[in-house]
Amino acid sequence: MEVSHAGLWLHLLLLLAATAAAKVPAIVVFGDSSVDAGNNNQIPTIARSNFLPYGRDFSGGKATGRFSNGRIATDFISEAFGLRAAVPAYLDPAYNISDFAVGVTFASAGTGYDNATSDVLGVIPAWRELEYYKEYQKRLRGYLGDGKAIYTISNSLYIISMGTNDFLENYFALNSQRRTQYSIDAYQQYLIGLARNFVVNLHGLGARKVSIGGLPPMGCMPLERAQNLENGNGCMETYNIVAMTFNQKLYNLTRELNKEIPGLKLVFSNPYFVLLQLIQKPSSYGFQESQRACCATGMFEMGYACQRSLFTCTDANKYVFWDAFHPSEHTNKMIADHVIKTALYKFL
Numbered sequence: 001m002e003v004s005h006a007g008l009w010l011h012l013l014l015l016l017a018a019t020a021a022a023k024v025p026a027i028v029v030f031g032d033s034s035v036d037a038g039n040n041n042q043i044p045t046i047a048r049s050n051f052l053p054y055g056r057d058f059s060g061g062k063a064t065g066r067f068s069n070g071r072i073a074t075d076f077i078s079e080a081f082g083l084r085a086a087v088p089a090y091l092d093p094a095y096n097i098s099d100f101a102v103g104v105t106f107a108s109a110g111t112g113y114d115n116a117t118s119d120v121l122g123v124i125p126a127w128r129e130l131e132y133y134k135e136y137q138k139r140l141r142g143y144l145g146d147g148k149a150i151y152t153i154s155n156s157l158y159i160i161s162m163g164t165n166d167f168l169e170n171y172f173a174l175n176s177q178r179r180t181q182y183s184i185d186a187y188q189q190y191l192i193g194l195a196r197n198f199v200v201n202l203h204g205l206g207a208r209k210v211s212i213g214g215l216p217p218m219g220c221m222p223l224e225r226a227q228n229l230e231n232g233n234g235c236m237e238t239y240n241i242v243a244m245t246f247n248q249k250l251y252n253l254t255r256e257l258n259k260e261i262p263g264l265k266l267v268f269s270n271p272y273f274v275l276l277q278l279i280q281k282p283s284s285y286g287f288q289e290s291q292r293a294c295c296a297t298g299m300f301e302m303g304y305a306c307q308r309s310l311f312t313c314t315d316a317n318k319y320v321f322w323d324a325f326h327p328s329e330h331t332n333k334m335i336a337d338h339v340i341k342t343a344l345y346k347f348l
Protein backbone atom coordinates (compact mmCIF):
# COMPACT_ATOMS: atom_id res chain seq x y z
CA MET A 1 0.00 0.00 0.00
CA GLU A 2 2.72 2.43 1.05
CA VAL A 3 4.65 1.80 -2.12
CA SER A 4 1.77 2.25 -4.52
CA HIS A 5 0.66 5.43 -2.71
CA ALA A 6 4.15 6.83 -2.96
CA GLY A 7 4.31 5.80 -6.61
CA LEU A 8 1.01 7.44 -7.38
CA TRP A 9 2.04 10.59 -5.54
CA LEU A 10 5.29 10.79 -7.47
CA HIS A 11 3.43 10.29 -10.72
CA LEU A 12 1.08 13.13 -9.81
CA LEU A 13 3.97 15.42 -8.90
CA LEU A 14 5.74 14.72 -12.18
CA LEU A 15 2.52 15.38 -14.04
CA LEU A 16 2.09 18.71 -12.22
CA ALA A 17 5.70 19.67 -12.88
CA ALA A 18 5.30 18.83 -16.56
CA THR A 19 2.14 20.88 -16.95
CA ALA A 20 3.71 23.77 -15.02
CA ALA A 21 6.67 23.79 -17.38
CA ALA A 22 4.42 23.58 -20.40
CA LYS A 23 2.04 26.27 -19.21
CA VAL A 24 4.54 29.11 -18.97
CA PRO A 25 7.39 28.62 -21.45
CA ALA A 26 9.13 31.89 -20.50
CA ILE A 27 9.13 34.81 -18.06
CA VAL A 28 9.32 38.24 -19.70
CA VAL A 29 10.00 41.21 -17.43
CA PHE A 30 9.62 44.99 -17.73
CA GLY A 31 10.37 47.60 -15.09
CA ASP A 32 12.91 49.34 -12.87
CA SER A 33 15.68 48.35 -10.44
CA SER A 34 13.35 45.95 -8.65
CA VAL A 35 13.70 43.69 -11.71
CA ASP A 36 16.78 44.89 -13.67
CA ALA A 37 19.44 42.18 -13.98
CA GLY A 38 22.10 44.27 -15.71
CA ASN A 39 20.63 46.22 -18.63
CA ASN A 40 21.98 49.45 -17.16
CA ASN A 41 25.54 48.07 -17.38
CA GLN A 42 25.26 48.65 -21.13
CA ILE A 43 24.12 52.30 -21.05
CA PRO A 44 25.83 55.43 -19.72
CA THR A 45 24.17 56.08 -16.35
CA ILE A 46 25.18 56.20 -12.69
CA ALA A 47 22.19 53.95 -11.82
CA ARG A 48 24.39 50.83 -11.67
CA SER A 49 25.34 48.02 -9.35
CA ASN A 50 27.76 45.83 -11.33
CA PHE A 51 30.46 45.91 -8.66
CA LEU A 52 30.89 44.45 -5.19
CA PRO A 53 29.41 44.24 -2.65
CA TYR A 54 26.37 43.85 -4.98
CA GLY A 55 25.99 40.22 -5.96
CA ARG A 56 28.28 38.85 -3.26
CA ASP A 57 25.66 36.17 -2.44
CA PHE A 58 24.74 35.60 -6.10
CA SER A 59 25.94 32.47 -7.89
CA GLY A 60 29.72 32.86 -8.33
CA GLY A 61 29.68 35.99 -6.16
CA LYS A 62 29.00 37.91 -9.35
CA ALA A 63 27.79 41.52 -9.44
CA THR A 64 25.45 41.27 -12.42
CA GLY A 65 23.73 44.63 -12.10
CA ARG A 66 20.96 43.32 -9.84
CA PHE A 67 20.37 45.76 -6.98
CA SER A 68 20.69 43.05 -4.36
CA ASN A 69 23.25 40.97 -2.52
CA GLY A 70 21.84 37.99 -4.42
CA ARG A 71 18.81 37.19 -6.52
CA ILE A 72 15.77 39.39 -7.12
CA ALA A 73 12.08 38.46 -6.93
CA THR A 74 11.71 37.63 -10.64
CA ASP A 75 14.57 35.11 -10.37
CA PHE A 76 12.69 33.26 -7.63
CA ILE A 77 9.45 33.46 -9.64
CA SER A 78 11.18 31.97 -12.71
CA GLU A 79 12.50 29.11 -10.60
CA ALA A 80 9.08 28.48 -9.04
CA PHE A 81 7.62 28.15 -12.55
CA GLY A 82 10.12 25.40 -13.35
CA LEU A 83 12.30 27.71 -15.43
CA ARG A 84 15.86 28.95 -14.79
CA ALA A 85 17.09 30.17 -11.40
CA ALA A 86 17.92 33.62 -12.80
CA VAL A 87 16.34 35.79 -15.51
CA PRO A 88 19.08 37.42 -17.66
CA ALA A 89 19.16 41.01 -18.90
CA TYR A 90 18.37 41.49 -22.60
CA LEU A 91 21.38 43.76 -23.17
CA ASP A 92 23.84 41.48 -21.34
CA PRO A 93 26.30 40.24 -24.00
CA ALA A 94 26.93 37.04 -21.99
CA TYR A 95 23.49 35.73 -23.07
CA ASN A 96 21.76 35.13 -26.37
CA ILE A 97 18.35 34.21 -27.74
CA SER A 98 18.66 30.59 -26.62
CA ASP A 99 18.71 31.90 -23.02
CA PHE A 100 16.12 34.62 -23.61
CA ALA A 101 13.71 32.07 -25.09
CA VAL A 102 12.94 30.93 -21.51
CA GLY A 103 13.34 34.22 -19.66
CA VAL A 104 14.43 37.79 -20.22
CA THR A 105 14.26 41.16 -18.52
CA PHE A 106 14.11 44.49 -20.32
CA ALA A 107 14.06 46.42 -17.04
CA SER A 108 16.22 49.45 -16.34
CA ALA A 109 17.06 50.74 -12.87
CA GLY A 110 15.76 54.27 -12.35
CA THR A 111 12.97 54.12 -14.91
CA GLY A 112 9.23 54.59 -14.48
CA TYR A 113 5.97 54.80 -16.39
CA ASP A 114 6.62 58.51 -17.02
CA ASN A 115 9.18 59.54 -19.69
CA ALA A 116 10.26 62.36 -17.39
CA THR A 117 11.34 59.78 -14.78
CA SER A 118 13.73 57.87 -17.06
CA ASP A 119 15.17 61.26 -18.13
CA VAL A 120 16.36 62.00 -14.57
CA LEU A 121 19.17 59.41 -14.66
CA GLY A 122 19.27 58.89 -18.43
CA VAL A 123 17.99 55.32 -18.26
CA ILE A 124 15.78 53.23 -20.57
CA PRO A 125 12.23 54.61 -20.77
CA ALA A 126 9.27 52.23 -20.55
CA TRP A 127 8.38 52.76 -24.23
CA ARG A 128 11.88 51.67 -25.28
CA GLU A 129 11.63 48.52 -23.14
CA LEU A 130 8.65 47.65 -25.37
CA GLU A 131 10.71 48.43 -28.51
CA TYR A 132 13.36 45.97 -27.29
CA TYR A 133 10.59 43.46 -26.71
CA LYS A 134 9.48 43.82 -30.36
CA GLU A 135 13.05 43.15 -31.47
CA TYR A 136 13.10 40.13 -29.13
CA GLN A 137 9.98 38.73 -30.84
CA LYS A 138 11.75 38.87 -34.22
CA ARG A 139 14.81 37.10 -32.82
CA LEU A 140 12.56 34.52 -31.16
CA ARG A 141 10.85 33.74 -34.48
CA GLY A 142 14.24 33.29 -36.11
CA TYR A 143 15.36 30.99 -33.33
CA LEU A 144 12.22 28.90 -32.64
CA GLY A 145 10.34 29.22 -35.93
CA ASP A 146 6.99 30.99 -36.22
CA GLY A 147 4.79 28.32 -34.65
CA LYS A 148 6.80 27.79 -31.50
CA ALA A 149 7.55 31.50 -31.17
CA ILE A 150 3.84 32.36 -31.28
CA TYR A 151 3.18 29.69 -28.66
CA THR A 152 5.88 31.14 -26.42
CA ILE A 153 4.68 34.72 -26.89
CA SER A 154 1.08 33.96 -26.03
CA ASN A 155 1.78 31.60 -23.10
CA SER A 156 4.63 33.39 -21.36
CA LEU A 157 4.21 35.17 -18.05
CA TYR A 158 4.75 38.92 -18.42
CA ILE A 159 5.76 40.82 -15.29
CA ILE A 160 5.63 44.62 -15.02
CA SER A 161 7.26 46.21 -11.96
CA MET A 162 7.75 49.99 -11.79
CA GLY A 163 6.28 53.21 -10.41
CA THR A 164 8.33 53.89 -7.27
CA ASN A 165 10.76 56.14 -9.16
CA ASP A 166 7.92 58.14 -10.70
CA PHE A 167 7.19 59.37 -7.19
CA LEU A 168 10.51 59.36 -5.33
CA GLU A 169 12.88 60.30 -8.13
CA ASN A 170 10.52 62.53 -10.06
CA TYR A 171 7.29 63.86 -8.51
CA PHE A 172 8.64 64.40 -4.97
CA ALA A 173 12.13 65.47 -6.07
CA LEU A 174 13.38 68.99 -5.45
CA ASN A 175 12.31 71.38 -8.23
CA SER A 176 10.08 68.73 -9.80
CA GLN A 177 8.21 70.04 -12.81
CA ARG A 178 5.58 67.35 -12.45
CA ARG A 179 4.63 68.71 -9.02
CA THR A 180 3.85 72.11 -10.52
CA GLN A 181 1.71 70.44 -13.22
CA TYR A 182 -0.23 67.85 -11.26
CA SER A 183 -1.81 67.33 -7.85
CA ILE A 184 -0.77 63.97 -6.39
CA ASP A 185 -4.14 62.46 -7.34
CA ALA A 186 -3.90 63.82 -10.89
CA TYR A 187 -0.34 62.50 -11.24
CA GLN A 188 -1.47 59.07 -10.05
CA GLN A 189 -4.23 59.17 -12.69
CA TYR A 190 -1.67 60.18 -15.31
CA LEU A 191 0.54 57.20 -14.39
CA ILE A 192 -2.47 54.86 -14.39
CA GLY A 193 -3.18 56.01 -17.95
CA LEU A 194 0.41 55.19 -18.91
CA ALA A 195 0.22 51.80 -17.18
CA ARG A 196 -3.02 51.11 -19.04
CA ASN A 197 -1.39 51.93 -22.40
CA PHE A 198 1.58 49.75 -21.52
CA VAL A 199 -0.63 46.73 -20.86
CA VAL A 200 -2.80 47.41 -23.92
CA ASN A 201 0.31 47.64 -26.13
CA LEU A 202 1.75 44.47 -24.62
CA HIS A 203 -1.54 42.67 -25.27
CA GLY A 204 -1.49 43.99 -28.83
CA LEU A 205 1.92 42.34 -29.24
CA GLY A 206 0.50 38.97 -28.16
CA ALA A 207 0.86 38.86 -24.37
CA ARG A 208 -2.01 37.21 -22.48
CA LYS A 209 -0.77 36.33 -18.97
CA VAL A 210 0.30 39.56 -17.36
CA SER A 211 1.15 40.63 -13.81
CA ILE A 212 1.31 44.27 -12.85
CA GLY A 213 3.19 44.97 -9.63
CA GLY A 214 2.06 47.34 -6.89
CA LEU A 215 4.32 49.75 -5.04
CA PRO A 216 6.13 48.81 -1.83
CA PRO A 217 5.71 50.83 1.39
CA MET A 218 8.21 53.28 -0.06
CA GLY A 219 8.09 55.62 2.94
CA CYS A 220 9.82 52.88 4.97
CA MET A 221 12.86 52.60 2.72
CA PRO A 222 15.94 53.44 4.79
CA LEU A 223 16.68 56.44 2.55
CA GLU A 224 13.28 57.97 3.28
CA ARG A 225 13.54 57.24 7.01
CA ALA A 226 16.97 58.90 7.11
CA GLN A 227 15.34 62.11 5.87
CA ASN A 228 12.43 61.89 8.32
CA LEU A 229 14.22 63.60 11.19
CA GLU A 230 11.17 65.30 12.70
CA ASN A 231 9.59 61.88 13.21
CA GLY A 232 12.53 60.09 14.78
CA ASN A 233 13.45 58.33 11.51
CA GLY A 234 10.07 56.63 11.33
CA CYS A 235 8.45 55.73 8.02
CA MET A 236 7.36 58.67 5.84
CA GLU A 237 3.63 58.10 6.13
CA THR A 238 2.79 60.46 3.26
CA TYR A 239 4.79 58.26 0.85
CA ASN A 240 3.17 55.10 2.19
CA ILE A 241 -0.27 56.60 1.66
CA VAL A 242 0.67 57.56 -1.90
CA ALA A 243 1.80 53.97 -2.50
CA MET A 244 -1.39 52.50 -1.05
CA THR A 245 -3.74 54.78 -2.99
CA PHE A 246 -1.77 54.16 -6.19
CA ASN A 247 -2.04 50.42 -5.57
CA GLN A 248 -5.81 50.74 -5.21
CA LYS A 249 -5.93 52.50 -8.56
CA LEU A 250 -3.72 49.82 -10.13
CA TYR A 251 -5.99 47.12 -8.74
CA ASN A 252 -9.00 48.89 -10.23
CA LEU A 253 -7.16 49.14 -13.54
CA THR A 254 -6.63 45.38 -13.58
CA ARG A 255 -10.34 44.79 -13.00
CA GLU A 256 -11.27 47.19 -15.80
CA LEU A 257 -8.80 45.79 -18.33
CA ASN A 258 -9.84 42.20 -17.64
CA LYS A 259 -13.42 43.23 -18.48
CA GLU A 260 -12.49 45.30 -21.53
CA ILE A 261 -10.01 42.94 -23.20
CA PRO A 262 -11.23 39.42 -23.89
CA GLY A 263 -8.47 36.83 -23.50
CA LEU A 264 -6.32 39.03 -21.27
CA LYS A 265 -5.51 37.55 -17.86
CA LEU A 266 -4.12 40.46 -15.86
CA VAL A 267 -3.31 40.03 -12.17
CA PHE A 268 -2.23 42.54 -9.55
CA SER A 269 0.84 41.46 -7.56
CA ASN A 270 0.97 43.40 -4.32
CA PRO A 271 4.23 43.53 -2.32
CA TYR A 272 2.99 46.29 0.01
CA PHE A 273 1.61 44.45 3.03
CA VAL A 274 4.04 41.54 3.06
CA LEU A 275 6.99 43.95 3.03
CA LEU A 276 5.38 46.16 5.68
CA GLN A 277 5.02 43.06 7.88
CA LEU A 278 8.73 42.27 7.55
CA ILE A 279 9.58 45.88 8.36
CA GLN A 280 7.31 46.03 11.41
CA LYS A 281 8.11 42.59 12.86
CA PRO A 282 11.52 41.62 11.48
CA SER A 283 12.32 39.09 14.23
CA SER A 284 9.15 37.09 13.49
CA TYR A 285 10.53 36.41 10.01
CA GLY A 286 14.15 35.66 10.84
CA PHE A 287 15.50 39.19 10.34
CA GLN A 288 17.46 41.26 12.83
CA GLU A 289 17.18 44.71 11.28
CA SER A 290 14.57 46.44 9.15
CA GLN A 291 15.29 50.14 9.60
CA ARG A 292 18.84 50.35 8.35
CA ALA A 293 20.18 48.61 5.28
CA CYS A 294 23.18 46.30 5.14
CA CYS A 295 25.41 48.27 2.80
CA ALA A 296 27.59 51.08 4.20
CA THR A 297 25.89 53.11 6.97
CA GLY A 298 22.55 51.66 5.89
CA MET A 299 20.91 55.07 5.73
CA PHE A 300 21.68 56.76 2.43
CA GLU A 301 23.85 54.59 0.27
CA MET A 302 23.05 52.72 -2.92
CA GLY A 303 24.92 52.07 -6.17
CA TYR A 304 28.46 53.46 -6.21
CA ALA A 305 28.11 54.74 -2.62
CA CYS A 306 27.96 51.11 -1.44
CA GLN A 307 31.39 50.32 -2.87
CA ARG A 308 34.25 49.69 -0.44
CA SER A 309 32.46 50.75 2.72
CA LEU A 310 33.95 49.45 5.96
CA PHE A 311 30.52 49.51 7.58
CA THR A 312 28.75 47.00 5.32
CA CYS A 313 27.20 44.17 7.34
CA THR A 314 28.49 40.61 7.11
CA ASP A 315 25.17 38.74 6.82
CA ALA A 316 22.89 40.64 4.44
CA ASN A 317 20.06 38.19 4.85
CA LYS A 318 19.53 39.28 8.46
CA TYR A 319 18.55 42.64 6.98
CA VAL A 320 15.24 43.40 5.30
CA PHE A 321 17.03 45.96 3.13
CA TRP A 322 20.27 45.42 1.27
CA ASP A 323 20.88 49.06 0.37
CA ALA A 324 18.98 52.23 1.26
CA PHE A 325 16.45 51.58 -1.53
CA HIS A 326 16.40 47.84 -2.26
CA PRO A 327 15.48 44.66 -0.37
CA SER A 328 17.96 41.91 0.48
CA GLU A 329 17.83 38.56 -1.31
CA HIS A 330 16.05 36.99 1.66
CA THR A 331 13.33 39.66 1.44
CA ASN A 332 13.07 39.23 -2.34
CA LYS A 333 12.43 35.52 -1.83
CA MET A 334 9.65 36.23 0.66
CA ILE A 335 8.03 38.79 -1.65
CA ALA A 336 8.23 36.33 -4.56
CA ASP A 337 6.64 33.55 -2.49
CA HIS A 338 3.88 35.91 -1.42
CA VAL A 339 2.94 37.14 -4.89
CA ILE A 340 3.04 33.58 -6.24
CA LYS A 341 0.64 32.46 -3.51
CA THR A 342 -1.72 35.42 -3.90
CA ALA A 343 -1.64 36.28 -7.62
CA LEU A 344 0.66 34.32 -9.92
CA TYR A 345 -0.63 30.88 -8.83
CA LYS A 346 -3.31 31.44 -11.48
CA PHE A 347 -0.66 30.77 -14.12
CA LEU A 348 1.14 27.84 -12.45
Ligand SMILES: *[C@@H]1O[C@H](CO)[C@@H](O)[C@H](O)[C@H]1NC(C)=O
Nearest residue numbers: 094095096097098099142143
Ligand atom coordinates in the same frame (compact mmCIF):
# COMPACT_ATOMS: atom_id res chain seq x y z
C1 LIG B 1 24.22 30.97 -27.61
O1 LIG B 1 25.40 30.84 -26.84
C2 LIG B 1 25.80 29.49 -26.63
C3 LIG B 1 26.99 29.45 -25.69
O2 LIG B 1 27.36 30.67 -25.22
C4 LIG B 1 26.11 28.84 -27.96
O3 LIG B 1 26.47 27.48 -27.76
C5 LIG B 1 24.87 28.92 -28.85
O4 LIG B 1 25.18 28.44 -30.13
C6 LIG B 1 24.36 30.35 -28.97
N1 LIG B 1 23.08 30.28 -29.64
C7 LIG B 1 22.67 31.15 -30.56
C8 LIG B 1 21.33 30.90 -31.15
O5 LIG B 1 23.36 32.09 -30.92
Ligand SMILES: *[C@@H]1O[C@H](CO)[C@@H](O)[C@H](O)[C@H]1NC(C)=O
Nearest residue numbers: 113114115116125127128194
Ligand atom coordinates in the same frame (compact mmCIF):
# COMPACT_ATOMS: atom_id res chain seq x y z
C1 LIG C 1 7.33 59.16 -24.36
O1 LIG C 1 8.35 59.33 -25.34
C2 LIG C 1 8.13 58.61 -26.56
C3 LIG C 1 9.32 58.82 -27.45
O2 LIG C 1 9.60 60.16 -27.65
C4 LIG C 1 6.86 59.10 -27.22
O3 LIG C 1 6.60 58.33 -28.36
C5 LIG C 1 5.70 58.95 -26.24
O4 LIG C 1 4.53 59.49 -26.79
C6 LIG C 1 6.03 59.65 -24.92
N1 LIG C 1 4.95 59.40 -23.98
C7 LIG C 1 4.20 60.36 -23.47
C8 LIG C 1 3.11 59.96 -22.59
O5 LIG C 1 4.42 61.54 -23.68
Ligand SMILES: *[C@@H]1O[C@H](CO)[C@@H](O)[C@H](O)[C@H]1NC(C)=O
Nearest residue numbers: 245246247248249250251252
Ligand atom coordinates in the same frame (compact mmCIF):
# COMPACT_ATOMS: atom_id res chain seq x y z
C1 LIG D 1 -11.94 51.61 -7.37
O1 LIG D 1 -13.17 51.21 -7.91
C2 LIG D 1 -14.22 51.26 -6.97
C3 LIG D 1 -15.48 50.60 -7.56
O2 LIG D 1 -15.52 50.74 -8.95
C4 LIG D 1 -14.44 52.72 -6.56
O3 LIG D 1 -15.47 52.81 -5.63
C5 LIG D 1 -13.15 53.24 -5.95
O4 LIG D 1 -13.27 54.61 -5.66
C6 LIG D 1 -11.97 53.04 -6.89
N1 LIG D 1 -10.77 53.35 -6.16
C7 LIG D 1 -9.84 54.15 -6.64
C8 LIG D 1 -8.67 54.39 -5.74
O5 LIG D 1 -9.88 54.65 -7.75
